[in-house]
Amino acid sequence: MAAPATLIRARQLSRVYKLGGGDVHALRGIDCDIAEGGYVAVMGASGSGKSTFMNMLGALDTPSGGELTIAGQSLLNRTPDELAAFRNQTVGFVFQQFNLLPRTPAIDNVALPLLYRGMPAAQRRERAAACLEMVGLGDRMDHHPSQLSGGQQQRVAIARALSNEPRILLADEPTGALDSRTSEDVMDIFDQLNASGITLILVTHEAEVGARARRRIVFRDGRIVEDIQ
Amino acid sequence: MNFAAAVSVALNALRVNALRSFLAMLGVIIGVGSVIVMISISQGAKAAVDAQISALGANSLQLRPGSSFRGGVRGGSGSATPLSDEDVEALRETVPYVIAAAGIIQQRGLTAVVDGVNWSTEVAGTHPDYFIVRDWDIVEGRAFTVPELDGAARVAVIGRTVANELFPAGGAIGASLRISGVPLEVAGILAERGQSSWGQDQDDVIFVPATTMRNRLGGLSTAGVRNPVQSIWLGIDRARNMEAATEEITDLMRVRRNIRIGGTDDFAVVNFAEFLRARNETESQLGLLLAATAVISLVVGGIGIMNIMLVSVTERTREIGLRLAIGAKQADIRNQFLIEAVVLCVAGGLVGMACGAIGALVVESMGQFPVSIEPMIAFVAIGAAAGVGILFGFYPAHRASRLNPIDALRYE
Numbered sequence: 320m321a322a323p324a325t326l327i328r329a330r331q332l333s334r335v336y337k338l339g340g341g342d343v344h345a346l347r348g349i350d351c352d353i354a355e356g357g358y359v360a361v362m363g364a365s366g367s368g369k370s371t372f373m374n375m376l377g378a379l380d381t382p383s384g385g386e387l388t389i390a391g392q393s394l395l396n397r398t399p400d401e402l403a404a405f406r407n408q409t410v411g412f413v414f415q416q417f418n419l420l421p422r423t424p425a426i427d428n429v430a431l432p433l434l435y436r437g438m439p440a441a442q443r444r445e446r447a448a449a450c451l452e453m454v455g456l457g458d459r460m461d462h463h464p465s466q467l468s469g470g471q472q473q474r475v476a477i478a479r480a481l482s483n484e485p486r487i488l489l490a491d492e493p494t495g496a497l498d499s500r501t502s503e504d505v506m507d508i509f510d511q512l513n514a515s516g517i518t519l520i521l522v523t524h525e526a527e528v529g530a531r532a533r534r535r536i537v538f539r540d541g542r543i544v545e546d547i548q
Numbered sequence: 549m550n551f552a553a554a555v556s557v558a559l560n561a562l563r564v565n566a567l568r569s570f571l572a573m574l575g576v577i578i579g580v581g582s583v584i585v586m587i588s589i590s591q592g593a594k595a596a597v598d599a600q601i602s603a604l605g606a607n608s609l610q611l612r613p614g615s616s617f618r619g620g621v622r623g624g625s626g627s628a629t630p631l632s633d634e635d636v637e638a639l640r641e642t643v644p645y646v647i648a649a650a651g652i653i654q655q656r657g658l659t660a661v662v663d664g665v666n667w668s669t670e671v672a673g674t675h676p677d678y679f680i681v682r683d684w685d686i687v688e689g690r691a692f693t694v695p696e697l698d699g700a701a702r703v704a705v706i707g708r709t710v711a712n713e714l715f716p717a718g719g720a721i722g723a724s725l726r727i728s729g730v731p732l733e734v735a736g737i738l739a740e741r742g743q744s745s746w747g748q749d750q751d752d753v754i755f756v757p758a759t760t761m762r763n764r765l766g767g768l769s770t771a772g773v774r775n776p777v778q779s780i781w782l783g784i785d786r787a788r789n790m791e792a793a794t795e796e797i798t799d800l801m802r803v804r805r806n807i808r809i810g811g812t813d814d815f816a817v818v819n820f821a822e823f824l825r826a827r828n829e830t831e832s833q834l835g836l837l838l839a840a841t842a843v844i845s846l847v848v849g850g851i852g853i854m855n856i857m858l859v860s861v862t863e864r865t866r867e868i869g870l871r872l873a874i875g876a877k878q879a880d881i882r883n884q885f886l887i888e889a890v891v892l893c894v895a896g897g898l899v900g901m902a903c904g905a906i907g908a909l910v911v912e913s914m915g916q917f918p919v920s921i922e923p924m925i926a927f928v929a930i931g932a933a934a935g936v937g938i939l940f941g942f943y944p945a946h947r948a949s950r951l952n953p954i955d956a957l958r959y960e
C-alpha cells in the first residue's frame with residue numbers, strides 16, 4: 320500500500336505577537352507534515368500554542384516566519400481574498416464556542432459558507448439540509464441556536480464546516496464546552512467523518528478524546544515535544 | 549455573494565434590531581422631510597412669481613407719466629402732462645421693436661347693471677392691442693375691433709368675475725349691460741387671471757374702446773391734451789430687445805415732451821417682469837438658505853446613521869469574524885454593511901418624503917406661502933437618502949471589511 324500524500328507541510332513555522340512589554344513567541348519553529356486522511360489530536364498545556372497553530376492551518380492568522388503549504392498552495396504572501404477563498408473551500412473550522420449566528424435558523428447557519436461561494440438559494444438549502452441530516456439534526460432545521468442544546472449547537476457548527484465539502488476539518492477544543500455524554504456523540508461524528516476520508520485535526524485536553532486519534536502531537540512552549548503515530 | 553442575497557442578509561440584520569433601526573432612521577426622516585418642505589415652498593414661490601410675470605404679458609413695458617418708478621417706490625407727481633393716443637401712435641410707428649401698443653384709461657367704482665343687479669367694478673378704455681400686449685385670451689366671444697374703436701361703439705369685454713356676478717346663469721355674449729346709464733353689448737369674456745401680485749382681483753374689470761370711455765362714459769379730464777390716456781402698454785418683439793426698446797422709447801418721449809438735454813424725465817418706462825424677478829431673487833435666496841439648513845439636518849441624519857453603523861460593526865465584531873472565517877471576502881462584508889446603511893437611509897427617505905409632503909400640504913393649508921409639490925421630489929428624496937447612506941455608511945462598512953478574522957473572532 321502506497322503512503323498517503325502529504326496534505327499539510329509546515330517548516331520552521333513561527334508566530335510572534337508583538338506586545339508593549341516584549342514579544343510573545345507563541346510558535347517557535349514548527350516542522351510538521353500531515354498526510355491526507357490523517358486523524359490528529361493536538362495536545363499540550365494551556366498557552367503552549369495549540370490554538371495559534373490551528374489558526375495558521377485554517378488561514379485565520381498569518382505566520383510570522385517559516386513555510387506553510389496546504390493542499391499544494393503556500394499560505395504565505397496571499398491577499399485577504401485568496402485566503403478567504405481558501406477558508407471557504409479547502410478547510411472547515413469548528414470552534415469551542417460554536418460561533419453560530421444568533422436568531423438565525425440552523426439551516427441558514429449551515430448554508431452560510433455556500434452563500435459566500437455564490438451558490439443559488441435553492442441549492443444552498445438542499446445542501447445544508449443534507450449536512451444537517453448527516454449530523455442527525457434533520458428534524459431541527461428551523462430551530463434557532465437558542466432553541467438547541469450545546470451538543471446540538473456544536474453539531475450544527477460541524478454541519479456548517481462540512482457544507483462546502485472541505486478536505487480538512489479543523490476543530491479547536493470542539494468538546495470543551497460540552498459534558499462527557501454529548502462530547503461522545505460529537506466525537507462519534509468526527510470518527511465517521513474521518514472514516515469517510517476527511518483529514519481531521521483537533522485540539523483537546525481530554526485523554527479519551529485524544530485516544531480516538533491515530534496520531535498525537537504534543538505542544539509545549541511553542542514547540543512540538545512529542546509526535547506519536 | 550450576489551446582490552439579492554446581500555440585501556436579504558442586510559434586511560435580516562435590520563429586522564433583528566427593529567427599534568434601533570427606526571431610531572437611526574429618524575434623523576434621515578427629519579432631514580429628507582425638511583428638505584422636501586423647503587423645496588416645495590421655494591418652488592411654490594417661484595411658480596407664483598412665474599404666474600404673475602406671465603400675467604403681465606411676455607415682454608411688456610408700461611409707459612406712465614410722472615417721475616420714475618424705481619426700487620418699488622413711485623415718486624409723487626400726477627402733475628406731469630398726461631400721455632395721449634398720439635403718443636401711442638408715435639411709439640407704434642417709430643420704435644422698431646414695438647409690435648403692439650395700447651393706451652389705457654382706468655376708472656374704479658363704476659356700477660354696472662344687468663336686470664336690476666348692480667356690480668361695482670373697474671372700467672377701462674383701451675385699444676384692442678391691449679389684449680395682445682398683456683397676453684390675455686378671450687375665452688368666449690371676441691375682442692372689440694379697431695373700427696369699433698374708431699366709431700366709439702357700445703361694446704364691452706368683461707373679466708371673469710364680472711361675468712360671474714352679472715351673468716351667473718351664463719349667456720353673457722350678446723347680452724347688454726349698463727354703465728352710467730349707457731347700454732353696452734358684451735362682445736367677449738376674458739380668461740381668468742386671478743390675483744395680481746398686489747392682491748387685486750384682475751378679473752374684476754370691464755374693457756371698452758378708449759373712445760367709448762372718453763365720449764360716452766366721461767372718463768378722465770382732458771387736462772389740455774387731446775385724447776389723453778393714463779398709461780401706455782407696449783409689447784416688445786423679443787426679450788433681448790427689452791433694453792434697447794426702453795432706450796428708444798425714452799429718447800422718443802423726451803423729444804415729444806420737449807425735455808432738454810440734462811433735464812429729468814417726466815415719465816417712466818417700467819419693466820414689471822424685471823421688477824418681480826428682482827423681488828423673487830431675494831425670496832429664492834431665502835429659499836436657498838432654508839434648503840441649506842434642511843441639507844444640514846440631512847447631514848446630521850447621516851452622521852446618526854454613521855454612528856449607529858459603527859456601533860453595529862463593533863457589536864457584531866464576532867459575527868464579522870465568523871463570516872470571514874468561513875470565507876466571506878472583504879467586499880462581501882463591506883457590501884453587507886453598506887447595504888444596511890443604504891436600506892436604512894432609503895427607508896428613512898421614503899418615510900421622510902411622506903412626512904415632507906404632508907408638511908408641505910399643512911404649510912399650504914395655512915395659506916401663508918404658495919407651495920408646489922412636484923413628483924420630481926420623490927427622486928430627490930430617494931437620491932439624497934441613498935447618497936447619505938453610501939457617504940456615511942462607507943467608513944463603518946470599510947472598517948468592518950478590514951477586520952482581521954482571528955482578532956474579530958476573539959473580540960469580547
Ligand SMILES: Nc1ncnc2c1ncn2[C@@H]1O[C@H](COP(=O)(O)OP(=O)(O)OP(=O)(O)O)[C@@H](O)[C@H]1O
Nearest residue numbers: 336338343344345364365366367368369370371372
Ligand atoms: N492575540 C494575542 N496577543 C498576544 N499574545 C497572544 C495572543 N494570542 C495568544 N497569545 C499568546 O500565545 C501563546 C499561545 O496561545 P494559544 O492560544 O495558542 O494557547 P493554547 O495552547 O491554545 O492554550 P489553551 O489550551 O489555553 O487554549 C500564549 O502564551 C498566549 O498568551
Ligand SMILES: [Mg+2]
Nearest residue numbers: 369370371491
Ligand atoms: Mg486554545
